[in-house]
Amino acid sequence: MKIITLTTDFGEKDFYRGQMKGVILKLNPEVRIVDISHKIGVYDVFQGAFIISQAWKYFPEGTIHVGVVDPGVGSRRKGIIIKTSCDFFIGPDNGLFSLALKDQKVEKIIEIDEKKVEKIFNDKISKTFHGRDIFAPAGAWISKGKKPHMFGKKLKQPVRINLPEPTFQNNDVIIGEVIYIDRFGNITTNIPASLLKGKVELIIGNKRIKGPFLSYDSVPIGTPLLIVNSFGYIEIAINGGNAAKILSLERHSPIKIRRLYG
Amino acid sequence: MKIITLTTDFGEKDFYRGQMKGVILKLNPEVRIVDISHKIGVYDVFQGAFIISQAWKYFPEGTIHVGVVDPGVGSRRKGIIIKTSCDFFIGPDNGLFSLALKDQKVEKIIEIDEKKVEKIFNDKISKTFHGRDIFAPAGAWISKGKKPHMFGKKLKQPVRINLPEPTFQNNDVIIGEVIYIDRFGNITTNIPASLLKGKVELIIGNKRIKGPFLSYDSVPIGTPLLIVNSFGYIEIAINGGNAAKILSLERHSPIKIRRLYG
């Protein structure tokens, strides 16, 4: 059974998510639809890209990932279909899939041609909701075996966004930033654990937070710690507490980490 | 594969949604359940009606739409099953489906008879949760091929709610109101674009907002505009911004639009 995942900034009150699912099921009643998230911050392409990059790899090979965080809908930004050695990714060409693409081989990128699509779908495309009118039906068609090249022509360079790069202040001090905060207040930084072998400390005002530890309960309840998260980056957490709130850190907050010796 | 959609004001924390799904799957393990929204404002029948009216038509023919926004549960308000030329609608008889019915032919309306239902379901019906005890199982039975008339007798006139009607102040000025605001802050009015042919402006304090434009990016980022939304009504938006917040408009706020010439 084919799977289509959905990742959007549509929220869960409005009818947009439901419309997309109806469109998909009308075209392919057998496909399975899985919501990854509809709570991406409004127009927050980076957050959407990060979430897709963390989720896609857990799905079976051949899964079709439709993503819609699309501040430029109706403008000249393109729509794309990406076929990788693993999966399909369908959505606006604004970098939404670029973090996910780092871990797989891109085989083909198709720039969606709205005129071709209107002919295939036998329907008019709105200027305000490409998620429903282009990306969802394209996903459904691909789940039924249609080839991406039917929907347009090859694109060489899709728009890319990148994780911000950490910088060295000197040999032992590295400056990064907060890139993601989850519901628990756990803070993901852009600093790969591999950059700072061995023990380190985070310097925040006059506080020092040590790590990396193996698990949250390596320190007493209420104590901040550093940990290496599931994709190899330094995470700031508090055992049993909300690190983002207590440490007053948010997306883009600068992070300073120092290597420890001895 | 049959589809049952759910639209409720139950939220997503509580166990109500899960109970309804369990009840359905116990009766028909093969049916597919799709959440349209569980975030309808508490007891907000109009909002539920609007969301159902926007979502139902995108689903395959024969879909069963169960809606529960039900301030009168346990009172003398009736439960109904509506069969149209397209789909089924099941829920309280309080107008929740009346906006959806405008676009399709009603074939039959059945008033649910709780005593008949208790016999069919072989179960006692609570006074506090008809979504779980009547509407979800009725949907499951209908998805298995049972006919609506098994659940009660014909009803002539269901309760109806309507979109509020805009009024003309003079030939060129029309007064309407806000009927829906989505997560992006886009504002749907009750003014059909067909009423005001050609260019118009919205008058709000000493601001003038022009349109309708074809797409959000027809104006610079941060600029308000009017657009015709996907069901033909005037929508107030801000390119890349939250119109409802910035213009301080909410549900029921009055809207004044003037025809432009020249």
Added chain:
Amino acid sequence: MKIITLTTDFGEKDFYRGQMKGVILKLNPEVRIVDISHKIGVYDVFQGAFIISQAWKYFPEGTIHVGVVDPGVGSRRKGIIIKTSCDFFIGPDNGLFSLALKDQKVEKIIEIDEKKVEKIFNDKISKTFHGRDIFAPAGAWISKGKKPHMFGKKLKQPVRINLPEPTFQNNDVIIGEVIYIDRFGNITTNIPASLLKGKVELIIGNKRIKGPFLSYDSVPIGTPLLIVNSFGYIEIAINGGNAAKILSLERHSPIKIRRLYG
């Protein structure tokens, strides 16, 4: 078709829910996954236990309930698989399933052995996300017919949490507390209706709230009332209103109820 339900405190923005679903579908593409709730309060094991206890019994026999409210992840708290005469329950051994177990016969409890699991799953287990790395795949394997004892050895006594017990002040007055508040502001107390036969009143400051009534509309709109909820406990509600907000009651608030005569 087998069903796996998910109940977690992961929220719906992050990718944790999506990762769990991907893991399950990779192992068993045919299983059906139903979200009960991902909005359990962060680390609120009691709330999770209450919600699972209200939801599980509506699902078909043999359903696999995976629950993850897991403040002790990575610590020495165990993971468990419980087989009852009805269903399976999989998650941390912290009491999360203990309210659900009251209504069914426990047949077997297995303490999950991480080393066995790593061998079966052929994968390394993280210290920070057992929902994805242990409980979701264990659920998927069980949905494919694997036996619980494959994952570890028998456990005699799982961790239990209980509903707090109400106490009698004298023959006619009982002191309880608020145990759950839903989206509507309806308040579930820990006082079983069976304790206080006949009419009672709730004493709150100088207010008296009478009941139990049969349905919300037994009193005028805006009036508080007592009702017996669907599992036999006294519930405080307001017809058409939010009782928790208007009466300023929250989880753990003390509740005083007096038997009425005559």
